[in-house]
Amino acid sequence: MDPTLDIAVVGAGIGGLAAAGLLASQGHRVRVFEQSPTPGPRGAGLLLQPTGQFVLGRLGLGETLRSLAAPVHRLEGRNHRGRTIMNLAYADLAGRNEPGGSRRAPHGYGVHRGALFTMLLERAERAGAAIVPDTRIDAIERDATDNHYWRLLASAGATGAGDRSERLDGRFDLAIVADGSRSVLRERLCPTCRAKPYPWGALWFVAEDRTGAFEGALRQVYRSTTSMVGWLPTGLAAADGERTVSVFWSAPARTLEVIRAGDIDAWRRGVLDLAPELTPLVAQIDSPESLIPATYMDVDATLSPRPGIVLLGDAAHAMSPQLGQGANLALLDAWALARSLDASLRVAPVPVAMAAIHKTLGRSRRGQVRFYQRASRWMTPWFQSGLTPLSWPRDFLMGPLCRAPLLRRQMLLSLAGVKTGLLRSMVVPDGAAQPPPTRAP
Ligand SMILES: Cc1cc2nc3c(=O)[nH]c(=O)nc-3n(C[C@H](O)[C@H](O)[C@H](O)COP(=O)(O)OP(=O)(O)OC[C@H]3O[C@@H](n4cnc5c(N)ncnc54)[C@H](O)[C@@H]3O)c2cc1C
8 A cells, every 4th residue: 555645744842843754754755835935943952862863863863953952851940049849860760661661771852842843843744745845734624626735825935814814735634733832733723722821931041051060960949939040051052062951940921021121130139049050041032022021832633633634742732841841742653654554544535534633632642742742731730820838848758759769750741741641641752762763754
C-alpha cells in the first residue's frame, strides 16, 4: 500500500515543523503554511525534557541539539528567605527505568527558541517539506467534488483577518492544525472546546552568560505567590553565538505592558531584591523592548475533530509553562501522528487510515496530555496567583516533600515529561542520545 499523501500543516511552530519533518521523511508531499512573512520563533528559551529530546533524536537532530543546547541537571527553587522549596535532580531517575529504558542519567536541555526553530525548519526543508510564509489559514473545508479531501482558505499575513480569504490551490488528504494556543481554526472546528486565558503571565529576556555562572540548573526564587523570578541556561542561539540564559519574571497578565512602559530601573530593583545573583544579567537590559511579554492559555480540545484533520501541540492542549511541557508534548504529538499514519497506511487505503487515526490518535495521547493539563492547572496558582495563603503550606511543606523518596520520584517523573496518569508513567526515553533513524520513522 504505502501511498504518498498531500499534507497541509498550518503553523511553522515547534509542533508543525516537527510533524512536517517526520511526514516528509516518510515520503509525503508536505506544505507548511505560516502566517508570518518571516517565520521565526517568538520568546526566550525553553526546557526540553527527555521526551522532547527523544523526538528530536528520531528526527536526527540529537547531535545538533547537544552542540547548541545547555544541559540542565536540576530544578532548584527557594523562597525570598532562602528556604529550599524544590530541589530535584534528574540524576535520581538514572537506572530506575523499566526494562528497555535508559540506564544513563537523563537530564533536561535548555534551548534557545531560535536554535530550536532553525534546526526544525532546516530538517523539514531537507526532508522536502515546502514552507509557505505570509499565508494565514482562515478555514478548512471539504473539497466540493471529493469529500475525502480538504481545501484551505487563506489570506495574507498575520493580520489577514480584514483581507478577503481565498481558496488555495491544491487539496489535501490530511490537514494538521498546529497554529498555537490562540488557534483560530480550533475555534471553528471545536467552538465549545475549553480555551481560557490564564490571568498571570511573565516577562522574559535573553541575556548572555559571559562567565558560565548560570549553567546546570533551572533556578527559581519566590516571594509569596505574587512574585517569582527564574532563570534557565539556554545554550547558543547559533553555532557562533554566545552562551545564553533566559530569565523570566512572573506578573499578572494585565500588568505586563504596564511594567514595560514604566520605570525599568524600579522593576530591575525588584528582580535583584529577590535574586541578587542576577545583577550581571539584568544589567544587560537596555530597553523595555528586550522584555518579551508572554501570556498563557488553558486549552482542551480533541486531537482529531474530523477524519483527515489533526490538531497538534498548543492548538489542542496549551497550558501554563509551570511544568515546562508544552513544546515536549507538541513534539510527542507529531511523533505519535507520524507513527500512527505510517502504521495505518501500511495496511489500509487512505480514507480508512484517516478514520483509524481519527479514532485512535486522541486516545493514544490522552493519558499524558490530560495529566499535564490538570497538573499545570492545579500547580500554577501555588506559584503565580493572588492567592497568597497558598504560599504558606508551599514554603513549609514542599521542601520536605521533595525529599520523601516516593513523592520525589513522582515529581521527577513529572518533570521528565513521562507521566501518563497520577500513578502511571512511561519509560524515561534515552533523550537526544537516540541515533538518527536509518529509514523513514
Ligand atoms: C513563557 C513560556 C515559556 C514556556 N516554556 C516552556 C518550556 O520550558 N518547555 C516546554 O516544553 N514548553 C514551554 N512553553 C510552551 C511552548 O512554547 C509551546 O507549548 C510550544 O511552542 C507549542 O508549539 P506549537 O507548535 O503548538 O505552537 P507555536 O510554537 O505557538 O506555533 C504556532 C505557529 O502557528 C502560526 N500561526 C498561528 N495562526 C496561524 C494561521 N491561522 N495560519 C498560519 N499560521 C498560523 C504562528 O505564527 C506560529 O508560528 C512555554 C510557553 C511560554 C509562553
